[in-house]
Amino acid sequence: MKCNAETIGLMHKYLDGDITTEEEQQLKYHLEDCEACQEHFRELKRTLTLIQSAERFEAPANFTANVMKNLPTEKKQVKYLRWFKMHPMLTAAAVFFILMFTGVFFTWEQDNQLVVSKQENLIIEGDTVIVPEGEVVEGDLLVKNGNLIINGTVDGNVTLVNGKLIDDDPLDNRGLMASVGEINGEFESVDQTFDWILYKLKGFAKKVFSFE
Amino acid sequence: MEQIIREKIILVKKGDQSAYEDLVSFYQNKIYQHCYRMLGNAHEAEDIAQEAFIRAYVNIHSFDEKRKFSSWLYRIATNLSIDRLRKRKPDYFLDAEVKGTDGLDMYSQLQSEGASLVEEVENNELQRYIHTKISELPPKYRSIIILRYLEEFSLKEISEILDIPIGTVKTRIHRGREALRKRLRHV
């Protein structure tokens, strides 16, 4: 093997972890007999150790603050969201007062009328809302002050306020949920004023805390 | 750690600056140091490192969070550093090939018998000397030596950071090592 070009090439392959077993043997044999290459190889390895001990530098103390100062301004919305996240109790209290002043309690006492969030694909008989067999209600369904019978499918969350989920087929003993149609979402039943407020709060909180 | 960084980036993409503050404070020393080594002085290092973080923030939407954020930052910082060097040095400087600088220098006397290399390098002056020798390399070798041996990126990562073929990275790293071998052999 020729000294410089070839052997030195192998040394660098070795340092990059690219060397084959065969080449490594070759290099080893050559180094055993050649002092000049031994010295070269030793110097290379030593150089790498030296490089790694080069002086280190730390960013000045105010570095991050200066970067932040020079960024374009952030969207306002995110600022509020972060504030809510950092102060969950204050947020809950604030929401509670908002609900009080916007008359949730009042509404609750007064409003005994049947309310359904949507009409399509639904049958309404008196104070009972029916999702007929074979029908699919797309999206969330809210029924207030009425009962609900689900024979079809609801593709979304179902919320019942001050009402009952009725089993349309009383001969079936498999239990309430088993005999009804399908709800492809969460089912939630709310019966009291306090629950209703919590429900409202939860919805609000979800909106506030979700970044999606 | 990678997971935490990824989550922060998602928040930053939604416009959350405080998440970005965490990223800056996590990477500030690495990026500042990289710029310092590329540029050789504190003033320009701070200037360019600041600029790198601002560019990264402004362009955060073009960053794919499946990739390594640090590589992306280093890429921005390296490109900005090279731009800065280009502005202050004549063009030939960037493409200059490395020349050997044989001959004794003042540090040869530091080499005392029996003292281990590690002990020698604890000497601050020597650490600075090594830094100086690295920063005297032409930028195209300098950036690769720094990324490989001081920031510990793999050759493949360096090829991505600098956007050059891995074969070129290898050629340059060989030349860089040889140049430094000549410059540091008397230490």
Ligand SMILES: [Zn+2]
């Ligand atoms: Zn030889």
